[in-house]
Amino acid sequence: MKKGKKTENSRRSFIKNAGLVSAGFMIVPRHVLGGKGFVAPSDKLNIAAIGAGGKGHDDLKNFSKSPNVNIVALCDVDERRCAESRKEYPNAKYYKDFRVMLETEKNNIDACNISTPDNIHAVATIAAMQLGKHVYTQxxxxxxIFEARTLANAAGKYKVITQMGNQGGSSDGVRQAKEMHDANLLGDVHTVYVWTNRPLWPQGLPTPTGSFPVPKEVDWDLWLGPAKYIDYNPAYMPWNWRGWNAFGTGALGDMACHMMDPVFRILPIDFPTEVECSIPKSWTVDGKEAKYPDGYPPASVIHLKYPRKDGKGEIKVSWFDGGIMPPLPDELLPGETFGGNDGGAMFIGDKSKMIVDCYGENPRLLPSSLMKQTVMPAQTIARVPEGHYLQWVNACMAGYGKAKTSSPFEYAGPFTESILIGNLAIRSWNLETKNAKGRSEYPGRKKLLWNAKEMKITNFEEANQFVKRDYRQGWSLGI
Incomplete structure (x- = not known):
């Protein structure tokens, strides 16, 4: 039945004004609940999914752990990928174009989850925000970079609850690590190494060629979104898009939001002033150095320099992927692990070192004997027992300005921007190889100087083409 204006306003007023206790549970009068554990349908948070297969499907399962959530609409350009979600949420209306969904369902949706290829994140997110919808974006x-700055600025403008999907931002580990740092157990940190085992998908390959029919279940034009039109190729779908710069952001974009998150939460830094990258010479094809401007390399090392916001000099942060690892610390004993299975980070201070696993978990001092000799600081930072997903749900139920999330866009935007500066250096590497006179020269070693205020590389103009891309006709950020 179609809701009247009065009913709809009442429901939205309830969602906006409902309170939360510190543990994250909503308090609702018993006569409203109608019984233990019951939440009236009109009092639920109506969520729409933009990207309902793969990670999007996993997101929906996590949101649905809350009794306050109702999945009302599903959008995915590939009917095959979202088949499971459509089966599990049979009452949710299905769309292929998120723009059509938002326009059609704008009076029924309170919030959106965006879990698409990276290429679509910004345009879908801003479209939802402009309609006043809360957003959780993977x-x-x-x-x-330009998109990251735009979304950071939009969060306050549209007054909606925002959260980036880096679940480690709500973990106990990263909070414990910050408490250890703030208790001066490390001293002043001057160097950080961060590493990952990614990519797990193909990278460092020639641009796919060939002619293939588009599967009948797929809207290829919508899948491309703002990217330049190219013919369909199965090499890009459903997962390997991460390795191609038109759609993904490579190993760095995939995992730095997990691995580098502790760095940004713990240390007094925001934007780097310098970045440089190294691409292994082993990236060759038929004995010749590979130069593939459409994709990311199979491995890379990125060095970033950050001025400390407390005025105590600089912090150097180095990123390693594709199997390249930082040097093992002398304090690491035989049999002790250097990070987790997916990677980790090591903080080097003038008093001691600290290692954390993926998501900032399992922080420990080096040498490990310090963990027994040192009195660990008391807990000073509130934990998130409900987890990253339900923290956002509860904040949406409370209303804008009444609850906080771990990765609001005011934080996630600058953080993402800083990460993508590393990709700017990687993509500039191909430009640098034009000037290399042979394999005796090691390309990609130009140190790029970054002006964060102007979002501009000041010493290599060609690199600035990667700060803001040109959108295909029919697509825009709408600002």
Whole structure:
């Protein structure tokens, strides 16, 4: 039955004004609930999914753990990928174009989850925000630097609850690590190494060629979104898009939002002033150095330099992926692990070192004997027992300005922007190889100087083409 204006306003007023206790549970009068554990349908948070297969399907399952959530609409350009979600949420209306969904369902939707290829994140997110919808957007927040700055600025403008999907931002581990740092157990940190085992998908390959029919279940034009039109190729779908710069952000974009998150939460830094990258010479094809401007390399090392916001000098942060690892610390004993299975981070201070696993979990000092000799600081930072997903749900139920999330766009935007500066260096590497006179020169070693205020590389103009991409006709951020 179609809701009247009065009923709809009442429901939205309830959602906006409902309170939360510190543990994250909504308090609703018993006569409203109608019984233990019951939440009236009109009092639920209506969520629409933009990207309902794969990670999007996993997101929906996590949101649905809350009794306050109602999945009302599903959008996915590939009917095959979202088949499971459509089966599990049979009452949710299905769309292929998120723009059509938002326009059609704008009076029925309170919030949107965006879990598409990186290429679509910004345009879908801003479209939902402009309609006043709360948004949970998967990491990385955006495809390029300009988009990250735009979404960070939009969060306050549209007064909606925002969260980037880097779940480690709500973990106990990263909070414990910050408490250890703030208790001066490390001293002043001057160097950080961060590493990952990604990519797990193909990278460092020639641009796919060939002619293939588009599967009948797929809207290829919508899948491309703002990207330049190219013919359909199965090499891009459903997962390997991460390795191609038109759609994804490579190993860095995939995992730095997890691995580098502790760095940004713990240390007094925001934007880097310098970035450089190294691409292994082993990236060759038929004995010749590979130069593939359409994709990311199979491995890379990125060095970033950040001025400390407390005025105590600089912090150097180095990123390693594709199997390249930082040097093992002398304090690491035989049999002790250096990070987790997916990677980790090591903080080097003038008093001691600290290692954390993926998501900032399992923080420990080096040498490990310090963990027994040192009195750990008391808990000073509130934990998130409900987890990253339900923290956002509860904040949406409370209303704008009444509850906080771990990765609001005001934080996630600058964080993502800083990460993508590393990709700017990687993509500039191909430009640098034009000037290399042979394999005796090591390309990609130009140190790029970054002006964060102007969002501009000041010493290599060609690199600035990667700060803000040109959108295909019919697509825009709408600002």
């Amino acid at each position: 990491k990385p927040l955006t495809h390029d």
